[in-house]
Amino acid sequence: MSETVLSVEHLSVAFFTERGVLPTVDDVSFTLQKSKTIGIVGESGCGKSMTVNGILQMVPAPGRVTGGSVKLGGEELVGMPEKKLAGKRGSEIALIFQEPMTSLNPLMTCGRQISETILAHKRISRAEADKRALHLIEQVGIPMPEKVFHSIPGELSGGMRQRIVIAMALCNNPAVLICDEPTTALDVTVQAQILRLINDIKRDFGSGVIFITHDMGVIRQMADDVMVMYAGQVVEYVHVDELFRNPLHPYTQGLIRCIPGMNDSDGELYIIEGSVPMRNALPKGCLFAPRCPYATERCRLERPGLLGTPAHRVRCFRNEDGKGVEKT
Amino acid sequence: MKQYLIKRVLLAAGILFAISIITFFVLNIIPGDPVALMLGDNADPQAIETVRHNLGMDKPLVQQYLEWITGFMTGNMGESYFQHKPVSSMLVTSFGYTARLAAVSYAVALALGLSIGIIAALNRGNAIDHTLMTLAVAGISAPSFWVAIVLQIFIGLRFKAIPISGLGKPAAYLLPCLSLGMRYAASIARITRTSMLEVMNQDFIRTARAKGLSRRRTVMVHMFRNALIPIITVVGTDLTTLFAGSMLTESVFNIPGMGALLVDNITKRDIPVVQGGVMVVAMLCVLIYLAVDLLYAAVDPNIRLGGDR
Numbered sequence A: 001m002s003e004t005v006l007s008v009e010h011l012s013v014a015f016f017t018e019r020g021v022l023p024t025v026d027d028v029s030f031t032l033q034k035s036k037t038i039g040i041v042g043e044s045g046c047g048k049s050m051t052v053n054g055i056l057q058m059v060p061a062p063g064r065v066t067g068g069s070v071k072l073g074g075e076e077l078v079g080m081p082e083k084k085l086a087g088k089r090g091s092e093i094a095l096i097f098q099e100p101m102t103s104l105n106p107l108m109t110c111g112r113q114i115s116e117t118i119l120a121h122k123r124i125s126r127a128e129a130d131k132r133a134l135h136l137i138e139q140v141g142i143p144m145p146e147k148v149f150h151s152i153p154g155e156l157s158g159g160m161r162q163r164i165v166i167a168m169a170l171c172n173n174p175a176v177l178i179c180d181e182p183t184t185a186l187d188v189t190v191q192a193q194i195l196r197l198i199n200d201i202k203r204d205f206g207s208g209v210i211f212i213t214h215d216m217g218v219i220r221q222m223a224d225d226v227m228v229m230y231a232g233q234v235v236e237y238v239h240v241d242e243l244f245r246n247p248l249h250p251y252t253q254g255l256i257r258c259i260p261g262m263n264d265s266d267g268e269l270y271i272i273e274g275s276v277p278m279r280n281a282l283p284k285g286c287l288f289a290p291r292c293p294y295a296t297e298r299c300r301l302e303r304p305g306l307l308g309t310p311a312h313r314v315r316c317f318r319n320e321d322g323k324g325v326e327k328t
Numbered sequence B: 001m002k003q004y005l006i007k008r009v010l011l012a013a014g015i016l017f018a019i020s021i022i023t024f025f026v027l028n029i030i031p032g033d034p035v036a037l038m039l040g041d042n043a044d045p046q047a048i049e050t051v052r053h054n055l056g057m058d059k060p061l062v063q064q065y066l067e068w069i070t071g072f073m074t075g076n077m078g079e080s081y082f083q084h085k086p087v088s089s090m091l092v093t094s095f096g097y098t099a100r101l102a103a104v105s106y107a108v109a110l111a112l113g114l115s116i117g118i119i120a121a122l123n124r125g126n127a128i129d130h131t132l133m134t135l136a137v138a139g140i141s142a143p144s145f146w147v148a149i150v151l152q153i154f155i156g157l158r159f160k161a162i163p164i165s166g167l168g169k170p171a172a173y174l175l176p177c178l179s180l181g182m183r184y185a186a187s188i189a190r191i192t193r194t195s196m197l198e199v200m201n202q203d204f205i206r207t208a209r210a211k212g213l214s215r216r217r218t219v220m221v222h223m224f225r226n227a228l229i230p231i232i233t234v235v236g237t238d239l240t241t242l243f244a245g246s247m248l249t250e251s252v253f254n255i256p257g258m259g260a261l262l263v264d265n266i267t268k269r270d271i272p273v274v275q276g277g278v279m280v281v282a283m284l285c286v287l288i289y290l291a292v293d294l295l296y297a298a299v300d301p302n303i304r305l306g307g308d309r
């Protein structure tokens, strides 16, 4: 029935700097099924991209994965030799980046950038790889594929570049497709087209998708399950419908109230006061306590674990009994 | 692109023309009379006058210049005052030495500099990087004539097979090319490292890695090619100084190159030789800069497009 393509358990990433060890991703766990999408939301800097880097074993120095396990199709990636990892990246697990303007090599034609990805993983001729690349360019809805094949990124618009990045990610039919804010840098109409394209891909290729965004509206459209992150921790993990029907964590509630059009009554935009704490000055208790309207003495002194039921996990003491807490 | 090329060539011609005027008049205005030098201190004024007349030096300067430049355009650079040989043949001989020395030295410099720069960048911050960069700073700070003398003493005098003067045998290239090459290798290494580091942090390198490309391909195809532009600039500047003749190195190793030729003949006021030499060097510099511009466009298609880099 449902087939697990990726399982992440207790993944932690930390940066080892002169100011000390900065925990950046803290004990993240989830499993991803074939043809499903897991959404990851959270404010800027909460560790979404670092989670991705941790999964791909590509955390930049001075950071590294400090614990946990990442199993891709049953194979452990943590501690796998770099050569073998390279064989997985771009073929079994592929990544679409946040920044289409800078994530392509400015000096290489788009066609080559796709075909070199194919050639890195398959023993076929250059001509065959080029043919397949051309076909992919067509598949992601680019008009005049031959022309674009021979274009360098500088000749294309942001939306077109992102399609090239997507074609590149797809070229070896990955089991897992990670989209790290794929539409943040694009304008709204292009954004809608790209989102539809990603959903088509999920359907046609059967890939499991990890979709990262800080846009709750987009999450609602794209995700099956949603993981809400705050300061490197998962604070809520639940099916998307339940997330919007009954958000339990005060942070999630805040994020939902931030969506334009979801405002309570007066039409004024809601904002969550304060900002994500610096990693070298984390509060002693719950990481969200300094910004939480419900914070108690206990929240400030003690850090909550991931509580609630298996179907709806929340990192908040208010949910300790496992039952939902009424939205106030 | 074609239009751009035409513009560049015209500009180059203009620059050369200006240089020819400036050198000509400066050489003729600075004090020191070649004829007085030629005939000795207590020469007969009448004799001096005759020689000046024979050499065409009594004509108005502007006329002399016009005669010289028309000659130059048709390949006749005149005759040396002192050696009575055509300037062009003297230049060919001297430039031959300088060009051979420059080519071999710079090949050494490129091979060393690029590999050191790349290796240092890939090892940023660790002991390998620090060692290589310390060497590079030493290489830039040590004057190459000093390195040359040190090499002569410690290698040349010890191994008889390695000559310390001239460029007769292939082995004779070793010491001068090392001493010259090391200095340039050091500056190439530094710019390569800096440029590589800048590229390494860019998103598309992360893409290359996420695509599962081999380390080798990521470094050579994606990093290095994108790091090339600043390196080409440095290479262009280096080559122009090399072709003007590395006077000190040439004199330490007793190589009769452009540097030696120009210095000798400036002291003697052998104006046609100096004028011809300066023009050849200037033409070469202009050509190198033109080549550098073309290389930029070849490496980075965005420049051809007038694009966004």
Ligand SMILES: Nc1ncnc2c1ncn2[C@@H]1O[C@H](COP(=O)(O)OP(=O)(O)OP(=O)(O)O)[C@@H](O)[C@H]1O
Pocket (backbone or CB within 6 Å): A015, A017, A022, A024, A042, A043, A044, A045, A046, A047, A048, A049, A050, A051, A061, A062, A214, A279
């Ligand atoms: N070189 C570094 N040294 C120390 N900490 C770092 C370093 N690089 C990243 N971090 C940490 O990683 C965090 C950024 O995480 P990440 O890039 O995953 O955020 P994000 O959720 O993807 O944000 P965005 O929405 O802006 O992409 C920072 O808050 C910082 O604490």
Ligand SMILES: [Mg+2]
Pocket (backbone or CB within 6 Å): A048, A049, A050, A098, A180, A181
């Ligand atoms: Mg990010």
